[in-house]
Amino acid sequence: MTRTLRLTMFVAALSSAAPAFAADTALRKDAEALAAATGDELIATRRYLHERPELSNRESETGQYLAAKLQAxxxxxxxxxxxxxxxxxxxxxxxxxxxxxxxxxxGLPVTEEVVLPFASKVKSTYDGKDVGVMHACGHDTHMAMLLSAAAVFAKLQARLPGTVKLIFQPAEEGRPAGEEGGAELMVKEGVLSSAPQ
Structure with a gap:
């Protein structure tokens, strides 16, 4: 995805979700400039996450990485x-x-077969079988884009109208048999409460 398209989608999402953001032309332009400057960090983050995928309900290191970045x-x-x-x-x-x-x-129980410096070499067990694990449908990119957006919001915090809540959801691909997880469990635990957690 080109930087221009990514930036356009980012600003459009904010504008539709928060009309006050859309109405503040100076804030929107500053957000666009900051978002455009995140490209190299976004790519580095995506590659880091791509190299370290974890299966559904097993994303503990991913969660720790994201939490540390967001706390910082x-x-x-x-x-x-x-x-x-x-x-x-x-x-x-x-x-x-x-x-x-x-x-x-x-990530998914799929063995990565491409030769890249950041290709996944992770192995795990899925459904009783030894499998490779990779981000085969873009979750590494989704997390990297949301972390980039988080950095932009943090730099504009004093000028932001309202509250930003970022949700990093595990087990989107389907939780292992017999386990709770994913969006259903997040909702049950109150993630959609309008008050900040």
């Missing part, structure tokens, strides 16, 4: 949501709604 940015962070999920809250400096953005965390 100044977010109020809750870990262990629906087992390994992470919820991060940033209160803006102006009144407004709570806007939630979500990314999925888990």
């Amino acid at each position: 940015l100044g977010y109020q962070v809750q870990t262990g949501v629906a087992r390994n999920g992470v919820v991060a809250v940033l209160k803006g400096g102006k009144p407004g709604p709570v806007v939630a953005l979500r990314a999925d965390m888990d």
Whole structure:
């Protein structure tokens, strides 16, 4: 995805979710400039996560990595949501709604067969079988994009209308048999409460 398209999607998502953001032309332009500057870090984060996938309900190291990054940015962070999920809250400096953005965390039981410096070499057990694990459908990219957005929000915190809630959801690909997890468990544990957790 080109940087321009990624930036356009980012700003469009914010504008539709928070009309006060859309109405503040200067804030929107500053957010666009900051988002455009995140490209190299976004790529590095995506490659780091791509190389270290974890299966559904097993995303403990991924959750720790995300939590550390978000805490360093100044977010109020809750870990262990629906087992390994992470919820991060940033209160803006102006009144407004709570806007939630979500990314999925888990990899798939698929062996990566391409030769890249950041290719996954992770092995695990799935359904009683030894398998390779990889981010085969973009969850590494989703997490990297949401972390980049988190950095932009943090830099604009005093000017943000409302509260930003970032939800990193485990077990999107399907939890192992006999285990609770995923979006259903996150909702049960209150992730959609409008008040910051």
